Amino acid sequence: MSAMETKILSLRSYLMQRLMISLYLLWLVSTVVGYFATINYANQPYDLVLLQRAYAIADDLKLGSGNEQLDVIPDLPDGSDPGMPDKVVYTVTDSEGRKLAGNGNTLRPLSYRRDRTGPLFSNGEREGQKTRMVSLVYKSNGGVLQLHVAETTQQRQALIRGILSNIVIPQLLLTLIALAVVWYGLKQGLRPLERLRNEVLNRKRDDLSQLDGSQAPAEVRPLIDAVNDLLERLKQVMQAQQRFVADAAHQLRTPFAGLKTQSELALRTNDPEQKQHALEHILTSTQHGIRLVNQLLALARNEPGGQGTESFTTLSLNHLAQECTVNWVQMALEKNIDLGYESTSATVEIQGDAASLTEMLNNLIDNAIRYTPEGGHITVGVGTTADGAELYVEDNGPGIAPEHRERVFERFYRILGSGQSGSDLGLAIVAEVAKRHGAEIRLDAGSGGIGTRIGVCFCASNEMRRRPS
Numbered sequence: 072m073s074a075m076e077t078k079i080l081s082l083r084s085y086l087m088q089r090l091m092i093s094l095y096l097l098w099l100v101s102t103v104v105g106y107f108a109t110i111n112y113a114n115q116p117y118d119l120v121l122l123q124r125a126y127a128i129a130d131d132l133k134l135g136s137g138n139e140q141l142d143v144i145p146d147l148p149d150g151s152d153p154g155m156p157d158k159v160v161y162t163v164t165d166s167e168g169r170k171l172a173g174n175g176n177t178l179r180p181l182s183y184r185r186d187r188t189g190p191l192f193s194n195g196e197r198e199g200q201k202t203r204m205v206s207l208v209y210k211s212n213g214g215v216l217q218l219h220v221a222e223t224t225q226q227r228q229a230l231i232r233g234i235l236s237n238i239v240i241p242q243l244l245l246t247l248i249a250l251a252v253v254w255y256g257l258k259q260g261l262r263p264l265e266r267l268r269n270e271v272l273n274r275k276r277d278d279l280s281q282l283d284g285s286q287a288p289a290e291v292r293p294l295i296d297a298v299n300d301l302l303e304r305l306k307q308v309m310q311a312q313q314r315f316v317a318d319a320a321h322q323l324r325t326p327f328a329g330l331k332t333q334s335e336l337a338l339r340t341n342d343p344e345q346k347q348h349a350l351e352h353i354l355t356s357t358q359h360g361i362r363l364v365n366q367l368l369a370l371a372r373n374e375p376g377g378q379g380t381e382s383f384t385t386l387s388l389n390h391l392a393q394e395c396t397v398n399w400v401q402m403a404l405e406k407n408i409d410l411g412y413e414s415t416s417a418t419v420e421i422q423g424d425a426a427s428l429t430e431m432l433n434n435l436i437d438n439a440i441r442y443t444p445e446g447g448h449i450t451v452g453v454g455t456t457a458d459g460a461e462l463y464v465e466d467n468g469p470g471i472a473p474e475h476r477e478r479v480f481e482r483f484y485r486i487l488g489s490g491q492s493g494s495d496l497g498l499a500i501v502a503e504v505a506k507r508h509g510a511e512i513r514l515d516a517g518s519g520g521i522g523t524r525i526g527v528c529f530c531a532s533n534e535m536r537r538r539p540s
């Protein structure tokens with residue numbers, strides 16, 4: 072469980088992480104770009120000063136005049152003045168780079184080896200210190216003289232450091248402020264969600280009332296609506312479940328109450344005839360109780376959440392219907408009812424659970440025999456329709472009035488006045504089995520508008536596989 076929890080990152084942490092990485096990268100890029108821009112701008116004025124100093128030295132040495140005075144020593148800063156910490160050195164060389172004069176031993180820049188003229192700036196190192204150098208070329212007496220003036224870069228470095236700290240530190244501060252603002256904004260923005268979470272967490276176990284999404288952000292509304300929809304459905308299912316348990320308990324009470332009364336009677340009386348009578352009642356009540364429990368179990372087996380479609384096999388509807396019918400023949404005979412089987416094709420195969428389908432058919436035939444008066448006719452049949460296979464049971468009994476046709480499939484729904492007692496679950500079981508098989512139930516009057524015809528259609532549109540031959 073803890074492994075699962077670690078995987079679930081909160082929305083706020085996720086957004087903050089993303090934002091922090093982006094802001095950090097942004098800050099890094101702006102610092103690097105700022106650094107190079109700073110170097111460039113800091114160099115420009117210093118380079119100009121260096122160039123003027125080089126011109127001044129050239130003037131002092133009279134370079135390019137044809138009358139050079141290379142033994143003159145120009146006055147140059149040596150870095151000892153605290154206000155001017157950079158040391159300046161110069162070198163005069165011939166075109167081959169041989170030193171002719173100067174107090175330094177500066178190397179001529181590479182570009183000058185390719186006959187370049189004009190001032191040329193280059194970076195170098197001297198006695199472990201970074202230097203910036205400008206080189207000039209003078210033509211004199213047919214030869215070429217090169218002047219290289221180099222200075223250390225302490226002042227430049229100080230300026231760069233100053234500018235950089237003025238860029239980087241405020242930027243860093245801005246980044247931190249932006250992060251803080253976003254963090255606070257997110258905290259505020261996600262507050263309605265947190266409130267919702269607490270509301271759900273603190274709910275009582277059986278509280279299925281709707282969530283209040285009025286203050287939630289628009290993005291979360293669809294989720295809340297979906298949850299509310301689910302809660303509503305759950306509430307209905309729970310209410311139905313509660314009703315069902317109450318009804319079932321109520322139904323069970325009747326046979327139990329009968330058992331109690333009759334056993335008390337049997338114990339009290341010494342009359343063998345009365346005892347016999349009480350025992351017969353006890354048997355009837357027990358049979359009712361058993362029937363009810365069996366019907367409840369059948370219902371539970373076929374409900375969604377019970378067995379799924381794993382137990383489905385390819386089976387022959389004809390076979391199944393025939394077998395069931397045979398089992399009820401004796402019962403029909405006792406009531407002088409003509410129970411027959413008919414089929415329009417030899418084999419109609421479907422995918423289904425044989426036990427459930429038998430349960431379904433038993434309930435249909437049981438109803439037909441129970442509610443059809445003596446001397447009636449019942450037909451169990453299998454046929455093929457335009458879009459699938461149909462299993463039906465038709466009788467010529469009293470029929471089911473149109474106003475009851477929808478409701479007879481409800482659990483514990485009973486049409487008064489039939490003169491029969493049952494557990495009122497038979498057709499509910501039929502409905503559940505049909506639903507589990509993706510089949511459709513059609514309840515009509517029998518042929519000639521007399522009696523009842525209940526057809527269960529395993530239609531192609533229900534994706535049931537069938538193979539008539």
Ligand SMILES: Nc1ncnc2c1ncn2[C@@H]1O[C@H](COP(=O)(O)OP(=O)(O)OP(=O)(O)O)[C@@H](O)[C@H]1O
Nearest residue numbers: 438439442470479485486493494495496497498523
């Ligand atoms: N073939 C039929 N002819 C006339 N009425 C029927 C027929 N089948 C069902 N009914 C009516 O529909 C009602 C519901 O039937 P259902 O099978 O669900 O319950 P039941 O037969 O009373 O009880 P159970 O079958 O669970 O013992 C019955 O009470 C009956 O009035």
Ligand SMILES: [Mg+2]
Nearest residue numbers: 438493497498
């Ligand atoms: Mg029944």
